[in-house]
Amino acid sequence: MPDATLRVYRGTPGQPAHFQDFQVPVDEGMVVLDALHWIQAHRAPDLAVRWNCKAAKCGSCSTEINGKPALTCKARLSDFAPGETIVVEPMRTFPLIRDLVTDVSWNYEVNRRIQPFTPPADVPQSEWRWQQQDIERVQEFRKCIECFLCQDVCHVLRSHETDNLFIGPRFLVRAAGLEMHPMDTADRLPFLKDEGGTGYCNITKCCTEVCPEHIKITDNAIIPLKERIADRYYDPFRMIWRRLRGTKAPAPAPAATTKA
Amino acid sequence: MQAVYDALIVGAGGAGLWAALELAQAGVKTAVITKLYPTRSHTGAAHGGVCAALGNLEEDHWEWHMFDTIKGGDYLVDQDAAEVLAREAIECVIELEHMGLPFNRTPDGKIDQRRFGGHTRNFGEGPVRRSCFAADRTGHMILQTLYQQCLKAGVVFHDEYQVVDLLFEGGDAGEGGRAAGVVAYRIADGEIFPIRSSAVLLATGGFGRMFRITSNAWSLTGDGIALAWRHGVPMQDMEFFQFHPTGIVGIGILLSEAARGEGGYLLNDSGERFMKRYAPTMMELAPRDMVSRAIYLEVRDGRGIGGKDYVHLDVRHLGRKVIEEKLPDITDFARVYQGVEPITEPVPVQPTAHYAMGGIPTDIFTRVTRDEHNTVVPGLYAAGEAACLSVHGANRLGTNSLVDLLVFGRRAGLQMAREVGGVDLPILARNVEEPVRAELRAIRDRPSGESASRLRRELADVMMDQVGVFRDEPTLSMALPKVRELRERYERVSVQDKGRTFNTDLLEARELGYLLDCAETTVAAALARRESRGAHSREDFPERDDVNFLSHTLAYRGAPGRPTLRYKPVTITRFAPKPRTY
Ligand SMILES: Cc1cc2nc3c(=O)[nH]c(=O)nc-3n(C[C@H](O)[C@H](O)[C@H](O)COP(=O)(O)OP(=O)(O)OC[C@H]3O[C@@H](n4cnc5c(N)ncnc54)[C@H](O)[C@@H]3O)c2cc1C
Ligand code: SF4
Ligand code: SF4
Ligand code: FES
Numbered sequence: 001m002p003d004a005t006l007r008v009y010r011g012t013p014g015q016p017a018h019f020q021d022f023q024v025p026v027d028e029g030m031v032v033l034d035a036l037h038w039i040q041a042h043r044a045p046d047l048a049v050r051w052n053c054k055a056a057k058c059g060s061c062s063t064e065i066n067g068k069p070a071l072t073c074k075a076r077l078s079d080f081a082p083g084e085t086i087v088v089e090p091m092r093t094f095p096l097i098r099d100l101v102t103d104v105s106w107n108y109e110v111n112r113r114i115q116p117f118t119p120p121a122d123v124p125q126s127e128w129r130w131q132q133q134d135i136e137r138v139q140e141f142r143k144c145i146e147c148f149l150c151q152d153v154c155h156v157l158r159s160h161e162t163d164n165l166f167i168g169p170r171f172l173v174r175a176a177g178l179e180m181h182p183m184d185t186a187d188r189l190p191f192l193k194d195e196g197g198t199g200y201c202n203i204t205k206c207c208t209e210v211c212p213e214h215i216k217i218t219d220n221a222i223i224p225l226k227e228r229i230a231d232r233y234y235d236p237f238r239m240i241w242r243r244l245r246g247t248k249a250p251a252p253a254p255a256a257t258t259k260a
Numbered sequence: 261m262q263a264v265y266d267a268l269i270v271g272a273g274g275a276g277l278w279a280a281l282e283l284a285q286a287g288v289k290t291a292v293i294t295k296l297y298p299t300r301s302h303t304g305a306a307h308g309g310v311c312a313a314l315g316n317l318e319e320d321h322w323e324w325h326m327f328d329t330i331k332g333g334d335y336l337v338d339q340d341a342a343e344v345l346a347r348e349a350i351e352c353v354i355e356l357e358h359m360g361l362p363f364n365r366t367p368d369g370k371i372d373q374r375r376f377g378g379h380t381r382n383f384g385e386g387p388v389r390r391s392c393f394a395a396d397r398t399g400h401m402i403l404q405t406l407y408q409q410c411l412k413a414g415v416v417f418h419d420e421y422q423v424v425d426l427l428f429e430g431g432d433a434g435e436g437g438r439a440a441g442v443v444a445y446r447i448a449d450g451e452i453f454p455i456r457s458s459a460v461l462l463a464t465g466g467f468g469r470m471f472r473i474t475s476n477a478w479s480l481t482g483d484g485i486a487l488a489w490r491h492g493v494p495m496q497d498m499e500f501f502q503f504h505p506t507g508i509v510g511i512g513i514l515l516s517e518a519a520r521g522e523g524g525y526l527l528n529d530s531g532e533r534f535m536k537r538y539a540p541t542m543m544e545l546a547p548r549d550m551v552s553r554a555i556y557l558e559v560r561d562g563r564g565i566g567g568k569d570y571v572h573l574d575v576r577h578l579g580r581k582v583i584e585e586k587l588p589d590i591t592d593f594a595r596v597y598q599g600v601e602p603i604t605e606p607v608p609v610q611p612t613a614h615y616a617m618g619g620i621p622t623d624i625f626t627r628v629t630r631d632e633h634n635t636v637v638p639g640l641y642a643a644g645e646a647a648c649l650s651v652h653g654a655n656r657l658g659t660n661s662l663v664d665l666l667v668f669g670r671r672a673g674l675q676m677a678r679e680v681g682g683v684d685l686p687i688l689a690r691n692v693e694e695p696v697r698a699e700l701r702a703i704r705d706r707p708s709g710e711s712a713s714r715l716r717r718e719l720a721d722v723m724m725d726q727v728g729v730f731r732d733e734p735t736l737s738m739a740l741p742k743v744r745e746l747r748e749r750y751e752r753v754s755v756q757d758k759g760r761t762f763n764t765d766l767l768e769a770r771e772l773g774y775l776l777d778c779a780e781t782t783v784a785a786a787l788a789r790r791e792s793r794g795a796h797s798r799e800d801f802p803e804r805d806d807v808n809f810l811s812h813t814l815a816y817r818g819a820p821g822r823p824t825l826r827y828k829p830v831t832i833t834r835f836a837p838k839p840r841t842y
Binding site for chain 1: 299404593
C-alpha cells in the first residue's frame with residue numbers, strides 16, 4: 001500500500017504554530033489515530049495527542065480532520081483518496097493546550113449549571129415501573145460520549161461571541177435526556193430559555209452531522225425543547241391568559257437572553 | 261499548591277465514583293483524582309450488563325448468583341465476598357435506577373433482564389435471565405449517572421491529574437504505616453504536588469496494556485496496584501488474567517459475547533465449528549477461558565484461517581435484521597476497524613487480554629490487607645478491577661465486574677466515611693514529593709537511552725507470546741529473564757519530549773514502570789502455580805490441584821525482577837470445591 005501523508009498541526013499557545021508533514025506507511029484497517037501513533041513512535045515522540053479507548057467510545061480523541069470535526073480513532077485512512085494529504089488540527093472552538101490537545105474544561109463547567117436528575121420526593125423506594133418506549137427516547141440522548149465535536153462545529157460557539165450565552169448542542173442533548181425522563185420532576189425550561197440560550201440555535205443541523213453516536217441532536221433534542229419553550233412562553237393564548245392574570249409576559253428570544 | 265481532603269479517591273471509574281458519592285453524601289470533604297476526564301474511564305466501555313438476582317422474568321435467588329460466581333472462579337473465590345456481591349447487587353441496581361439510570365424494561369414496566377454466560381438457575385441447572393442492561397451502553401450510563409450524582413453531592417474533581425506516588429506516615433505500608441495522601445502530577449503543565457488525606461481509595465482499574473492484543477484502553481497500566489506494591493503491599497493472584505475469545509485481530513477491540521449469544525458460530529480454516537470438539541453441549545457459549553483455549557489450539561495445530569493466528573466469527577446466517585438491530589456495535593466495529601461487512605463476510609477474531617482477576621488484596625470492607633493474616637493497612641482502601649477481594653477467583657464471569665464496582669465501590673465509601681471521623685489529618689514532611697520528582701526528572705533529563713515505546717512493545721510481545729492463554733515451564737522460564745532484562749534496560753529509559761505541557765511521552769515512560777512491576781509478579785506467580793485453574797492454564801499441569809494450590813498467591817517486592825511469593829488460604833463458607841464442568 002502507498003504511504004499516507006499527514007499534515008499535523010504543531011504548536012503551543014503564544015508560539016507561532018506550524019504544520020508538519022509526515023509520510024506514514026499504511027496497513028490495512030488503519031485509522032488516523034494509528035498514523036499519529038506511528039508518528040509518535042518513529043518521528044515525533046513529543047507530539048501531544050489525547051486518546052484512550054481507540055474504539056470510538058470514550059470521546060477523548062476529537063480533532064478536525066481536513067477541516068471537519070472527527071474522532072481520530074474512527075477515521076479510516078482508506079476513506080481518503082489515494083495521495084490526498086490528511087490535515088489534522090486541534091478543535092478550533094476550544095483553547096489550545098498543545099499540538100492536537102485542547103482545553104475542553106469549559107464544557108464541564110457548563111454541565112454543572114444544568115440541574116441534575118430530580119425524582120419526586122415521595123416516590124416508592126421499591127422498583128419503578130416505566131415503559132420501554134419512554135426509555136428508548138432517553139437512551140438515545142444518554143449514548144453521548146462527550147466528544148464535544150458538536151460543540152466544536154456549532155457556529156454559535158465557534159464565533160466565540162456567545163460562549164457563555166449558549167450552552168451548545170451537547171448540553172441541550174443532556175437537558176433533553178433529563179426533561180424527557182418520566183421520573184424527573186425538575187423544570188429546566190426557564191434555564192434553557194434564558195441562561196441556556198436555546199434561542200441562539202437556528203437549526204443548521206451541523207451538530208447532528210458530526211455526531212459519532214448518530215444522535216439526532218436537532219430533531220430529537222433541540223426542536224422538542226424549543227417547542228416546549230415556545231408552548232410555555234410564546235403561546236398567544238397563554239400570553240393573553242397571563243396578561244389577564246396580571247403576570248408579565250416575557251419578551252421574545254433571543255433578545256431576552258442577551259445579558260450585560 | 262498543596263491540598264487537603266478528608267477522603268481521597270484515585271480513579272473515576274464506576275468503583276471510584278460510587279465511593280466518592282457515598283462519602284460526599286455523608287458530609288465528608290472528598291476529592292476524586294483522575295488521569296482522564298471521569299466519564300472517559302474504562303467503565304464506559306462495558307456494554308454487556310450488570311447481573312443482579314431481581315427475578316423479574318423468572319425465579320432467581322442471590323444464593324444462585326453466589327454459587328455461579330464461585331464455580332465460575334474455579335473455587336478460588338472467597339465465599340464471604342461472593343455472598344456480599346450477590347446479595348448487595350440487588351440494592352445497588354435499584355439505587356442506580358433511582359439515580360436516573362435508564363435500564364431497559366419488560367412489557368409490564370420492570371427492569372428487563374437477559375441471559376449471560378455462566379449465570380444459571382438452581383446451582384447450574386440451566387441459564388437464567390439475570391443481567392440488567394441499558395441498551396448496549398450499561399457501563400457508559402453507570403459512569404454518567406454516578407458522575408452527575410457526585411457533582412450534585414459536592415465532590416471535588418481533579419481531572420487530568422495523574423497520581424505518581426502514595427504517601428504513608430509512621431512507616432511504609434508494609435511496615436504498619438498508615439495512608440497519608442498522594443503525590444499528583446498535573447498533566448496540563450507538569451506541576452507536581454502532594455495532596456494530604458488520611459483515607460485513600462485506589463480505584464485505578466486493570467493493567468491489560470501489559471499484553472500486545474488487549475481490549476483495554478491505553479490508560480490501563482496498573483498504576484494503583486504497582487504504587488501500593490512499591491510501598492510493601494503485595495499483589496494478589498496476578499497469574500489469573502482473563503482472555504476474551506473474540507477480539508478484533510491485531511488490535512484486540514472486543515466483539516461482545518452477544519454475537520455468540522445470538523447464535524454466531526466460530527469457524528476454523530476448513531469452515532468447521534470446532535467448538536464441538538471442546539465443549540459439545542455449550543459449543544460457542546462455553547465459558548470464556550475455555551473458548552479462548554480452543555481458538556489457541558486450533559491456531560497452533562495449523563487450523564487458523566489461512567494458517568494464520570485467528571479464526572472466523574460467523575453471523576451471516578442470522579440475517580441482516582438481527583445483525584443490524586441486535587448487534588449494532590459489533591457491526592460498527594467490524595466495518596470501521598476491519599473493513600469487514602459482517603452481513604456478507606465472516607469476521608476474523610482472536611483472543612484478547614481482557615480482565616485482571618488479580619490486584620491489591622482487600623477484605624470485604626475494601627480495606628487493603630498486606631499479609632496472609634489479613635493485617636489491614638490503616639487508611640488505605642481499594643476497589644474495582646484494581647482490587648482483589650477475591651470475588652472473581654481464577655476467572656471472572658461476564659457482567660460480574662460491573663457488579664463488583666457497584667457493590668464494593670459503595671462499600672468503600674461507607675467504610676471510609678465511618679473511619680475518617682476518628683483520625684487526625686496526617687502531617688506531611690516538607691518536600692515529600694521530592695523522591696518522585698527526582699525520578700521523573702531523571703527520565704526527562706537523560707539525554708539518550710532506551711526508548712519507552714520500544715521497551716513497551718517488547719514487554720507486550722513477551723507477555724502475549726509466553727505468558728498468554730497457555731503456559732508451561734519452558735516458556736515461562738524464558739519469559740522471566742526477558743522481563744528482568746527489560747527492567748534493567750528501563751533503568752536507562754529516556755524520552756524525547758523535554759517539555760512540561762501535556763507531556764505524554766514522559767507519563768507513558770512512568771506507566772511502563774508500573775507495567776513492568778505487574779509483569780514481573782505475573783510471570784513469577786504463574787511459574788510457581790503448578791496446576792491449571794480458571795484462566796491459568798499450564799500445559800504441563802493440566803489438572804486443578806486443590807491439595808496444593810487452593811490458595812491465593814501474594815507476591816511481594818523483592819530484589820529487582822525477583823518477587824517473593826507467599827500464600828493465603830481461600831475463604832470457603834458454603835460450597836465445597838467440585839470439578840468445574842459446563
Ligand atoms: C471492552 C470491555 C467491555 C467490558 N464489558 C463488561 C461488561 O459488560 N460487564 C462487566 O461487568 N464488565 C465489563 N468489562 C470490565 C469492566 O468494564 C472493568 O473491569 C471495570 O469497568 C473497571 O472499573 P474500575 O472502576 O475499576 O476502573 P476504570 O473504569 O478502569 O477506571 C480507572 C480510573 O482510574 C484512573 N486512574 C488510573 N491510574 C491513575 C493514576 N495514576 N492517577 C489518577 N487516576 C488514575 C483513570 O483515570 C480512571 O478514571 C469490560 C471491559 C472491557 C475492556
Ligand atoms: S443546529 Fe443549533 S446547536 Fe446544532 S450546530 Fe446548528 S446552531 Fe449549533
Ligand atoms: S452529542 Fe454526539 S457529537 Fe455531541 S458530544 Fe455527544 S456524542 Fe459528541
Ligand atoms: S480514543 Fe476513545 S473515542 Fe477515540
